[in-house]
Amino acid sequence: MARGGPLTVLLVLGLAIKMAIRLVERPLCGPRRPVSPWVTVLVCRGALALLGIRLEVAGRPMRGPGAMVANHSSWLDIFALNALAPIVFVAKSEVADWPGIGHLARATGTLFIRREARGEVAEQALAITGRLTHGETLLFFPEGTSTDGRRVLPFKPALFAGLLAPGLPERLAVQPVTLSWVSPEGEDPRFYGWWGGMEFGSHALSVLASRRAGRVRVTYHAPIRVAGRDRKSLGAEAETAVRSAL
Numbered sequence: 001m002a003r004g005g006p007l008t009v010l011l012v013l014g015l016a017i018k019m020a021i022r023l024v025e026r027p028l029c030g031p032r033r034p035v036s037p038w039v040t041v042l043v044c045r046g047a048l049a050l051l052g053i054r055l056e057v058a059g060r061p062m063r064g065p066g067a068m069v070a071n072h073s074s075w076l077d078i079f080a081l082n083a084l085a086p087i088v089f090v091a092k093s094e095v096a097d098w099p100g101i102g103h104l105a106r107a108t109g110t111l112f113i114r115r116e117a118r119g120e121v122a123e124q125a126l127a128i129t130g131r132l133t134h135g136e137t138l139l140f141f142p143e144g145t146s147t148d149g150r151r152v153l154p155f156k157p158a159l160f161a162g163l164l165a166p167g168l169p170e171r172l173a174v175q176p177v178t179l180s181w182v183s184p185e186g187e188d189p190r191f192y193g194w195w196g197g198m199e200f201g202s203h204a205l206s207v208l209a210s211r212r213a214g215r216v217r218v219t220y221h222a223p224i225r226v227a228g229r230d231r232k233s234l235g236a237e238a239e240t241a242v243r244s245a246l
Contacts, residue, residue, distance in 0.1 A: 128162025
């Protein structure tokens, strides 16, 4: 209760402020979001502090058009990645229906796609291309699912197709990002991992109730230029970079 109460207040207040800014931002800037994403950054920094998770950073988020790709361990990844730079997540469509998280994801502009719909690859690529054209930095998890945080699954190259469409900036780049979660002292090394059939509620309660602090290290690798590449080579190089820092 000592953590969950303030965390809920922070998330609700942050969401209200963000929506109020969007009421002004939308008619003035259209699909661009020059101010409201920074509210998300501040809220996520506060959320990690309330959860007792120390944030460590290596490297710097890239500037300019493109996308980030990261390994995926938990719902907590959203806080860690949002706390460092304005980004737009690309998530599977099921997330939109999750209690609480789905509402927050929709409010922060998450792009939802149906990853299992092979016939919709072209439409998904078009949606990704549209967001990039508006100057947004996308972030997606090419593993396609979350893990226990101790390994990196093979990257699926399908989502990289949206970065190869004609008409996008020539300097478009992909930046690999590694999330390394370190459990509180005395806990299972997989403490922060949330995967398989694990219930969200019980996992969230265990994180809220942890008496000791844990930490997450976010490593930003050198961006990979997209020009002249194909989706498979992009995916393979990004996967190698992410693995190198886990």
